[in-house]
Each structure stands twice: as C-alpha cells, then as structure tokens.
Amino acid sequence: MPQKIQLVSTDFDGTLVSHASDPVFDHDCMALIRDLQREGAIWAINTGRSVSLLEEGLQDFGFPIQPDFILTSERDVFRPANSGWEPYGDWNERCAQAHAELYHSASSVLAEVVDFVTRETKARVIYEIDQPVGLIATSEEEMNRVTEFIGRAGSGEPKFHYQRNTTYLRFCHADYHKGAALKELSRLTNIGRETIFAAGDHHNDISMLDGRYAGLPACPANAIDEVKEAVRRAGGWVAEQEYGAGVHEALLHFL
Numbered sequence: 395m396p397q398k399i400q401l402v403s404t405d406f407d408g409t410l411v412s413h414a415s416d417p418v419f420d421h422d423c424m425a426l427i428r429d430l431q432r433e434g435a436i437w438a439i440n441t442g443r444s445v446s447l448l449e450e451g452l453q454d455f456g457f458p459i460q461p462d463f464i465l466t467s468e469r470d471v472f473r474p475a476n477s478g479w480e481p482y483g484d485w486n487e488r489c490a491q492a493h494a495e496l497y498h499s500a501s502s503v504l505a506e507v508v509d510f511v512t513r514e515t516k517a518r519v520i521y522e523i524d525q526p527v528g529l530i531a532t533s534e535e536e537m538n539r540v541t542e543f544i545g546r547a548g549s550g551e552p553k554f555h556y557q558r559n560t561t562y563l564r565f566c567h568a569d570y571h572k573g574a575a576l577k578e579l580s581r582l583t584n585i586g587r588e589t590i591f592a593a594g595d596h597h598n599d600i601s602m603l604d605g606r607y608a609g610l611p612a613c614p615a616n617a618i619d620e621v622k623e624a625v626r627r628a629g630g631w632v633a634e635q636e637y638g639a640g641v642h643e644a645l646l647h648f649l
Contacts, residue, residue, distance in 0.1 A: 398648060399645070399649065400586075400589040400590070402436070405596075406443060408559075409638075409641060411637070412636065420638025422639070426642055428459045431459070431462065437461045438579055441464070442467065442557065442598055443466060449478070462474070464479060465576065467564070469489050471579055483578070496567045497525065504565065510543050515539065528562065530561055537561055554567075558596075559598045571598070572599060573602040586609075588610075589609070592612070593640075594621060595616060596618055600620065603621060603624050610631075611624075611628045613630070615635055616640070617632070
C-alpha cells in the first residue's frame, strides 16, 4: 500500500462515530486504518473527549482496533503506557501552565461571560474545582449568541478563546487546540505535514483541517458548512458519504 499517509488524525464523535448507527463505526474505514497501521502509519484520535471518556467510548462501541496515540480535550497529547496512557513529552504540562496563567489574567473576562450566560441564556456553565471551564447551551442558536458575546468581551484578551462542538463549549488558550496538538505529535514522531491525513466534522476540528498542520485534510458529508469550506480552501477532500464511510472515502482518495 502506498505510504503517502504516515499519520492519520481523526475526530471521534460525528466523524468516526455515528451515534444513530449500529455499529457506530464503519467497518471498511476501520479495516483500512488497520492496514495503514500494519504498513507503518500511525493513527491518532484527536477528540474533545477526556482520556477516560474516550476509553469508555472505544470499549462501549466495541472498536476493533486501538489508536497509536490519543489527543484529548482538544489539546493534550498521550502515548500508550503499561497502565493505559501517559503524557508524551512536556506538552501537556506546558499546556496546563499556559491555561492557569490565562485564567488568572483573563479572570474579569471569564466572570463577564459567566454572568452573561447565567442572566441572558438558559445555558449551563460547567465547573471543575470551582473554576468555570465551559458550558452547554440549549441550542446551536443560543450557542451562537454566547460565542458572539465572548468575541466582544474578550477583545482585550486575544489569548482567551474557546473550542466549540454543537452545543458544547470549552474555554481555552488560543494557542492550544486540535491543530496545535497534532503539530506537536508530528514533531515528536518526526512526520511531515505533507503525509498527515486529518478528518473532522465541526468547529473545533477546523484548526487541524485548514492546511497548516495536515497536508491531506478531509471531512465527511455530515460536516458543517464551515468545516467543508476550510477543507476545500486547503485543497482537501469533502466526502460524499457521511461519518466513517466518508473518512474511508477520503482515505481512498488520498491513497
């Protein structure tokens, strides 16, 4: 099999996984990724899920193969370890430090956003150890209102940003996202951008689909319009099929 693709970076929910299907994954797609792994390519799941939630998903959905690396919470990089997964290099530590500093410097902006969400919407703010880390909106329209407000409130704090997927939002440092995590993995594995395939379906995937970090970007037919536009601009492949079947179609196109 041609080795044009050396690294496969795929989103999980909405890209590989269709929650309305049984099974949730596409068998042909999984078989092709397995073949690529056997030929020496590596597969990384690049997801907004935490490590534990991704492990649960892989087990609950009965995935037939396992990823070589996982990029979780839209920022962290992990490699296999004897007892599960361990941080790969010092990226996760640097990421955590940058976010701690951001939450301190942008505390007034964050408070303003939380106040707006609480007073003006029906969205629910998510906390971790008394720190607001994100929110869940009741609709995409409501989420649009929230992101517009964040854009205005955070204009003086350019590093204060967010990652969005449907009605879910996570506050974050602008320099840490799926694309940046993919770039770090490519550096650690010494794999060039031109041999990296990436696939995703929603706003939080655009950073790894805009051509900066993956030379072979793609999306399934169920991707939102903004993702399709980003993939087309980067010279990638917008599949005619949905979810995993669309990822399979795109992999075949680039192979």
